[in-house]
Amino acid sequence: MNKIWAIFRKDLLIELRTKDSFNAMLFFGIVVLVIFNFAMESLRSSIHSAVPGVLWVAFAFSGTLGLNRMFAAEKENGCLQGLLMIPADRGVIYLGKTLAATVFMLIVEFIVFVFSLVFFNLTVWAEIPYLALIFFIGTLGFTAVGTLLSAIAVNTRMREVLLPLILFPVILPVLVNAVEATNIVLNTADYHALKLPLTVMTVFTIVFGTISYLLFEHVLED
Amino acid sequence: MSESSRSRMDAVLGVVLLLGMMLALYMAFIEAPREQTMGDLQRIFYFHVPAGITGITAFAINFVASLMFVIRKNRWWDNLALSAAEIGVMFLVMVLVTGPIWAKPAWFVWWTWSPRLTLSLVLCLLYVSYLLIRKYIEDPERKAMVSAVFGIIAFMDAPLVWFSIRWWRDIHPSLTSESGGLAPEMRPAFFTCMAVFQVLMIYLLRRRFYLESLSNELELIEREAGTAR
Numbered sequence: 470m471n472k473i474w475a476i477f478r479k480d481l482l483i484e485l486r487t488k489d490s491f492n493a494m495l496f497f498g499i500v501v502l503v504i505f506n507f508a509m510e511s512l513r514s515s516i517h518s519a520v521p522g523v524l525w526v527a528f529a530f531s532g533t534l535g536l537n538r539m540f541a542a543e544k545e546n547g548c549l550q551g552l553l554m555i556p557a558d559r560g561v562i563y564l565g566k567t568l569a570a571t572v573f574m575l576i577v578e579f580i581v582f583v584f585s586l587v588f589f590n591l592t593v594w595a596e597i598p599y600l601a602l603i604f605f606i607g608t609l610g611f612t613a614v615g616t617l618l619s620a621i622a623v624n625t626r627m628r629e630v631l632l633p634l635i636l637f638p639v640i641l642p643v644l645v646n647a648v649e650a651t652n653i654v655l656n657t658a659d660y661h662a663l664k665l666p667l668t669v670m671t672v673f674t675i676v677f678g679t680i681s682y683l684l685f686e687h688v689l690e691d
Numbered sequence: 692m693s694e695s696s697r698s699r700m701d702a703v704l705g706v707v708l709l710l711g712m713m714l715a716l717y718m719a720f721i722e723a724p725r726e727q728t729m730g731d732l733q734r735i736f737y738f739h740v741p742a743g744i745t746g747i748t749a750f751a752i753n754f755v756a757s758l759m760f761v762i763r764k765n766r767w768w769d770n771l772a773l774s775a776a777e778i779g780v781m782f783l784v785m786v787l788v789t790g791p792i793w794a795k796p797a798w799f800v801w802w803t804w805s806p807r808l809t810l811s812l813v814l815c816l817l818y819v820s821y822l823l824i825r826k827y828i829e830d831p832e833r834k835a836m837v838s839a840v841f842g843i844i845a846f847m848d849a850p851l852v853w854f855s856i857r858w859w860r861d862i863h864p865s866l867t868s869e870s871g872g873l874a875p876e877m878r879p880a881f882f883t884c885m886a887v888f889q890v891l892m893i894y895l896l897r898r899r900f901y902l903e904s905l906s907n908e909l910e911l912i913e914r915e916a917g918t919a920r
Contacts, residue, residue, distance in 0.1 A: 634820060635823065639848050645852075688837050
């Protein structure tokens with residue numbers, strides 16, 4: 470547990486001092502919102518039904534950017550070799566990295582969401598706890614498999630280019646259910662219907678979190 | 692298995708396959724009755740459905756082989772996994788091509804996001820990703836291990852995709868629907884095609900596996916020559 474925390478703290482410190490990926494993630498997330506506003510010009514009148522989809526595309530795109538940086542940064546100056554030498558199970562690295570990625574993504578998501586409230590003229594108060602829960606589970610599912618695939622992608626010839634190509638088909642269940650759940654909260658307010666998408670996302674997170682934890686050591690380059 | 696018995700087996704399988712394919716064509720186009728409402732259009736079903744089931748069988752083989760590779764770390768399993776993935780993608784592409792050809796006259800659209808169509812497309816994408824990963828890793832040991840991990844993830848993902856989308860409106864015909872499913876007169880043609888597709892998969896799997904083991908051997912020889920130089 471201490472080791473997980475140490476890795477998490479290391480990533481957090483680097484990020485706090487450089488703000489490299491955080492700035493990029495945030496800016497990209499906002500740019501996606503703006504782009505979608507132009508792309509959906511023709512459905513301006515019914516734009517509210519598109520907001521959940523737009524939000525999660527923004528989250529997924531900016532999240533991919535962050536995941537890419539996470540291991541790309543470790544490749545510089547042989548940091549990954551150092552990380553591999555810590556006297557702990559390799560799964561610990563996975564958990565620490567996943568934790569860090571989740572926290573970064575959630576912060577970015579919060580700010581992007583505030584921007585979307587302005588851009589799409591939304592008002593939310595009572596919905597906030599539900600949205601927080603959906604964002605949390607969705608993000609955890611995303612990073613659970615994203616961290617593993619990021620470690621895979623960064624050690625290939627294509628480096629960062631490969632991650633979105635292999636990540637998006639895999640995280641489709643999270644994306645579909647997160648959009649569905651967000652849509653329920655923002656557009657229907659039928660909170661009983663949330664149970665199913667939240668269950669599928671939770672199952673996804675547990676299944677892929679466990680697989681990734683167990684298999685993580687195999688994908689790291691020695 | 693010795694080299695000669697392997698090639699003899701392939702030859703026998705090839706002849707069986709050729710005869711089977713001719714029989715399947717006869718059954719599907721001549722023996723099977725003309726469908727009442729769709730007419731001859733329905734005959735594409737004899738190729739569409741078996742290709743789909745065969746593709747999924749190939750992905751299941753990829754999953755088992757990937758799992759075995761992670762446990763045993765034997766290249767034999769990696770060769771099998773790669774062969775199965777490539778062949779599965781090929782069958783799935785067949786499904787995704789024959790589907791719209793049938794759907795345009797039957798549904799008046801090429802494509803609709805109904806659960807089965809979406810799942811087939813996502814499966815195809817997942818295994819194209821699998822092949823992409825393989826393409827971009829040089830070191831054979833690492834390639835085998837990483838793609839085995841991804842093979843396991845891809846196959847585990849399929850049921851979750853299905854549970855996420857099965858609520859979407861489905862207009863796809865089903866073999867097990869309450870409306871009766873497949874007419875008894877059509878069953879011989881269907882099961883013939885089904886069997887022939889499975890034999891085709893096994894044949895292709897054997898050939899592709901053999902090709903891959905040859906390329907492994909070549910790689911080994913090249914490496915030895917490189918170190919000797």
